[in-house]
Amino acid sequence: MSAERSVFARVLANAGTLLGGRTVNAIIGLAYIALTARGLDPVRMGLLYLITTFAQFLGEVVKFQSWQTVLQYGAEPLLKQDRRTFQQVVRLSLFLDLSSGLVGVTFGVIGALAFGSLLGWSKDMAPAAALYALTIVVMTSATSVGLLRLFDRFRYLAGEQAVSSMVRLIGSAIAFWQQAPFWAYLLAWAAGPLAAFLYVGVIAWRELAQRGLTDGFRLVGPLGKDLPGVWKFAWATNFSSSLDVAFTHVITLSVGALLGPAQAGLWRIGRQVADGLAKPARLVIPALYPELAKLRALGGDAAMRKLARQVALLGGAVAGLLLLITWLFGKPLLGLIMGQAYVGAADVMTWQVTAAAIGILALPLEPMLVSMRAAHLALRVRLVVSAIFLLALFPLVSSLGMNGAGAALVGAATAMAIGMFLTLRVRLASSGQPDENEASCAEDANDAKGDR
Structure with missing residues (x-):
């Protein structure tokens, strides 16, 4: 192997x-x-x-x-x-x-x-x-x-x-x-x-x-002595995580404020089911980070890229499966899990699962940036996308209701994926290509470790 x-x-x-x-x-x-x-x-x-x-x-x-x-x-x-x-x-x-x-x-x-x-x-x-x-x-x-x-x-x-x-x-x-x-x-x-x-x-x-x-x-x-960039890295990962948490709660509160608590409840239920469907794929992220960190420490940039591509291909397959399940079985699934009173959340859940699928497809992008100690660049993408999302959210919800919120969520997920992809490309280009000996050294070191 x-x-x-x-x-x-x-x-x-x-x-x-x-x-x-x-x-x-x-x-x-x-x-x-x-x-x-x-x-x-x-x-x-x-x-x-x-x-x-x-x-x-x-x-x-x-x-x-x-x-x-x-x-x-x-x-x-x-x-x-x-x-x-x-x-x-x-x-x-x-x-x-x-x-x-x-x-x-x-x-x-x-x-x-x-x-x-x-x-x-x-x-x-x-x-x-x-x-x-x-x-x-x-x-x-x-x-x-x-x-x-x-x-x-x-x-x-x-x-x-x-x-x-x-x-x-x-x-x-x-x-x-x-x-x-x-x-x-x-x-x-x-x-x-x-x-x-x-x-x-x-x-x-x-x-x-x-x-x-x-x-x-x-x-x-x-x-932080003799750990170059560690404070910048720590603050960037902190702000990025905080922004992600706030991002999740703001849309629910906005739907509630503009459309009422019943609609907010339907939105939240759809989001919970969508997150539940996407959870198995997202668990790859905590398993991915330590391997990328070790590969980077060994100088294996080529191995990092190959691992990211493998995860992206797997994510794409999972994302397609999630969308197919939602389109075919969305309403029966909600009725079975939550009861018939909540099948009204099925349409908006399709938007939410679509956004989750886009996130799964782009799953390795941010871990790659963080592993290259470019967390501040990932944070920059999050800040820009979040600002645009918040500016668009209220007009879309006011004019289109929950479908507007769903469209805003899908748009934000798409912009986040594109932003992370372009930023990673620039970062990889600026870091230069590793030579074959360096990559080979990383492979030999990993091969020596073997499976645990």
């Missing part, structure tokens, strides 16, 4: 491992949500969703994608057995996690206490919401995830969300059995992300220790 084929097979195997974990998590998740819904009345269930969504949104917005820093700046020193530099990368990543966590907790607590009435809960619920906001500090931690991806330990990552959901299920079951009040369910839901944080943290530290990478490690020391 060639080195490139070996890498591609490993990407697919790791994505499959993550998919298995997500499937288990989805089943457990439905169970704890069902128990909670039966233990609380609809009003308090809604409050639980509002509080947890508020904390999750803040966590995602302030979160540095520190796992990206671990991969892109840690792969080379790991392969070269440069322990001092690798430990510096880990120390910087931990600093990013802690800093963003503290910022998120501060905004979360203040927001929950001062603006609860605007966010949907009363003054007597504000202390509970503020306490739940403390979980933001574990939501923003991604160093352990980055280490496990770098070490190719995806089987442990597959269990991360399942651990969180299992803890929530146990806590919700106890609360339901004891007919406990609202705060007990909130506590059970808070325990989930804490358990997942401890789970990946302990395993990541064990993996570090087994490789001798904890010897002499200090929390205090140099951060």
Whole structure:
């Protein structure tokens, strides 16, 4: 088996491992949500969703994608057995996690206490919401995830969300059995992300220790020194992720503001089904990043390009299949999953799946840019596309309703794919072609590693 084929097979195997974990998590998740819904009345269930969504949104917005820093700046020193530099990368990543966590907790607590009435809960619920906001500090931690991806330990990552959901299920079951009040369910839901944080943290530290990478490690020391461009990279990946989260929520809020809550509900349901259909393909992304980082560290630009082409071809096949399923079975699928009352979301779901398919087709473009430490260029594309999208969104929704929102989403996905493709072409051209010896060296190194 060639080195490139070996890498591609490993990407697919790791994505499959993550998919298995997500499937288990989805089943457990439905169970704890069902128990909670039966233990609380609809009003308090809604409050639980509002509080947890508020904390999750803040966590995602302030979160540095520190796992990206671990991969892109840690792969080379790991392969070269440069322990001092690798430990510096880990120390910087931990600093990013802690800093963003503290910022998120501060905004979360203040927001929950001062603006609860605007966010949907009363003054007597504000202390509970503020306490739940403390979980933001574990939501923003991604160093352990980055280490496990770098070490190719995806089987442990597959269990991360399942651990969180299992803890929530146990806590919700106890609360339901004891007919406990609202705060007990909130506590059970808070325990989930804490358990997942401890789970990946302990395993990541064990993996570090087994490789001798904890010897002499200090929390205090140099951060960005001798890591060229690391701060620019960290901020670019942070802003890009925050923009992606905001992008998702803005369109739902806009539909609700212009067309009413019922239409917003149909839009959200269609989006959930579309995202669910696209999820298996998107799981290739976290499996792709560490392989690209390692190939770059070995100087294998040619191998990086070949891997990206292989992923793009696979993405194209998946995208075509998704569109075919939606066009043929969209309404029956919605009726089966959500009930006949929601089949009205089928038309807009076609737009949403089309946008998701375009994103899948362009799946390797942004990871390639990030792996070439050009995250700032990917961010630039996102900023331009998002600005144009926001300018077009309100007129399109006002004149065409949900079809206008769908058209805007497809247009944004198309513009994002074209923008990333053109930017990557320019970046590859400016980086120059690798010579054959360099590519051969990368292939030999990967071949020596073999499949794990």
